[in-house]
Amino acid sequence: MMQFCFIDTETTGLFTSYGDRICEIGLLAVDETLEIIESFESLVNPLREISAAAFEVNQIGDAELLSAPLFPQLADKVLELIDRRILVGHNVLFDNGFLKNEFRLAGIEYPDPRMLDTRDIARGLISSPSYGLSSLVGQFEIEVENRHRAMSDCLATYQLFKHLLALGLEKNYSSLEQMAGRYMIEPEKLFESLPDWLQEALEKGIEIEIEYMNRGNVTSRRKILPLSAFDSHGKLYIEAFCQSRKSKRTFLVERIKNVYPDRK
Numbered sequence: 001m002m003q004f005c006f007i008d009t010e011t012t013g014l015f016t017s018y019g020d021r022i023c024e025i026g027l028l029a030v031d032e033t034l035e036i037i038e039s040f041e042s043l044v045n046p047l048r049e050i051s052a053a054a055f056e057v058n059q060i061g062d063a064e065l066l067s068a069p070l071f072p073q074l075a076d077k078v079l080e081l082i083d084r085r086i087l088v089g090h091n092v093l094f095d096n097g098f099l100k101n102e103f104r105l106a107g108i109e110y111p112d113p114r115m116l117d118t119r120d121i122a123r124g125l126i127s128s129p130s131y132g133l134s135s136l137v138g139q140f141e142i143e144v145e146n147r148h149r150a151m152s153d154c155l156a157t158y159q160l161f162k163h164l165l166a167l168g169l170e171k172n173y174s175s176l177e178q179m180a181g182r183y184m185i186e187p188e189k190l191f192e193s194l195p196d197w198l199q200e201a202l203e204k205g206i207e208i209e210i211e212y213m214n215r216g217n218v219t220s221r222r223k224i225l226p227l228s229a230f231d232s233h234g235k236l237y238i239e240a241f242c243q244s245r246k247s248k249r250t251f252l253v254e255r256i257k258n259v260y261p262d263r264k
Contacts (some may be wrong), residue, residue: 010148
């Protein structure tokens with residue numbers, strides 16, 4: 001039977017490749033009936049300062065983290081909750097990437113769980129101007145306190161998943177297992193269908209320079225750091241941090257005309 005662990009992390013910044021770390025983690029272990037078995041939340045001392053941009057979002061200050069446990073002190077509990085469970089998050093590859101990095105830094109083997117992304121499920125089931133968590137929480141009228149803190153966003157993702165499941169059972173699927181199977185992210189297959197350049201960028205957390213044609217057929221060169229890739233209506237997209245815009249952007253892969261090698 002399927003069991004799940006919902007996750008949300010708050011981080012010092014967006015990029016493990018730049019040394020960013022987890023500063024707060026929230027986990028919900030859930031059984032096959034979606035009843036919560038156990039919850040866990042903790043601040044984490046990241047051994048570095050929180051970026052101004054991250055603080056603006058999560059309001060976690062450096063002083064709060066000085067007495068927080070280091071991640072290796074929490075690793076056994078995290079392993080207990082995620083072991084043999086499907087990891088569920090909103091943009092779960094982001095949380096999984098940071099979690100995997102923490103285990104790597106701690107010298108502890110990471111189990112590489114199967115995953116489900118509520119953002120991908122929402123894209124498959126509903127039409128929305130935005131698939132961010134805030135937008136979807138509003139669309140489904142989910143009450144959330146203390147947004148952008150790990151446990152609050154973890155609970156919001158859990159509630160969103162239950163709403164999406166109800167919608168999926170009404171529209172397309174006969175069971176939770178069938179819907180989960182449709183959107184399951186298998187770690188060993190995660191990058192196999194991606195172009196080599198994108199696979200390498202995602203696996204290593206490296207920036208790439210692209211020539212991109214927008215909807216108006218205007219071409220520009222941009223330096224981006226890919227964060228995740230997803231399929232929507234048969235087309236491959238990248239969510240990435242765009243250095244020229246200084247924010248996250250979504251790129252349609254078929255509009256990327258050239259990829260330039262790193263000349264560092």
